[in-house]
Amino acid sequence: MTKGAKKGENRFKTSQEARIQARLQRIQEIVIPKMKSYLDLIHFKNKTKFQEMCAEVFNEDLPVNMKVISRRTIANSPYWNELGPIYYLHYGDDQHSDLDKIKAKALNSFSDMEKREELEREISNLTLQNEALIKAIGEAKLSSTSIENSNSLQELKQDLDDLICVIDFLVKATEGIVVIDKENNTIINMADDLHGKLPSQFAKTYFKHIGNVND
Template sequence: MTKGAKPGQNRFAGAQQRQQEFRANRIKEDVIPRLNAVAGKASFDGPTPFSRFCAELYNDGLPVNEKKIGYRTIVQSTEYWGLLKPIYYKHWGPSSDTEAKKDKMIAKLAVQRADLLQAELEKVKKDNDALRSALRSHGASPTPQPVIKEIDPGYMAKFDKTCRSLKLVLDASDGMFAVDIESKKISCTFNDLEPSEGLVPTELIEPFVLWIKRRQTSDL
């Protein structure tokens, strides 16, 4: 009589190992050659659409006794994605050089925005000084104005990168997290018990919302 699995032992380990080996071989022998064949003909807007296509190729003509694979399994598996990731970045992913140039351009734009804001602040200060001088000449006593601090271009560049990173994370959540521009809050579509102000206090999310609005305005 055969014995059952020992306590703590995975009785399905053998079957799982066989499935992983089958999937890895199928990806190498069937999926990757078909991906190389469509290189230059198909386009993917990020790893998620690419992994969906890989899952379709894998499941196409799959033996009936084998379990279909999902795109999330491909992305989350270090073995499967380790096989497909080089193909993606070779044919469809941005190169490191392109990303570096993009980051430099964004940083440059952030500094330019900071310089523009600084120039506007200087103009406002000069206009205020002129107005106060005019009021004094007429015997009026102007109300003391708050001190306007200069904007640090380096800080603005870092702030821009932080907002971009948060935006990428939100976009990659596939709709799980969403930003409500009007209500100034970040919500989770799967959490019915979250506070009315969202996942983040309004005073913390407001700068990010303003950043999004500025980007939308600049894109018009």
């Protein structure tokens, strides 16, 4: 005659352990390989989103004799003992280092949006350089010492030539994002919803220079 469970004993312990082992096996054989491949393609902004995807992968094409698993269950032992190291190996424990990795990936991937952001930073840097060059050229024109020093003027001209080359390179590399309107001497930023124009005091130096080159 089969004996019942003793007082205080969990009579479902054996079936619970079997269910846990079956889930762990599915995690090891199906979930972990898929999540490793996803980590190269998808950024999970936090641990919760990663756990949600783990649960989604686990529940996909689930055998009829196996119950679906929730994100909360995934987050607990022993399941997170299997999946947690995958997450932390990729992102690390420090959110700041995680953010640095994301930025590095963004710069390398060069999607359209990333091109725009990179271009905007370059435009900002070039604008500052342009202001400095305009000031330096103006001071050179007013300074008799600088006028007599042909080497100094040549260096300024070379700097300006180099700056124009950088601008032309960026415009060509990001085709369609920045428009050079030579007829109206205007540089337009198409990445901006308002199609903002570079102030004329900055743009005029560019057009004046390319006009001299073409002449």
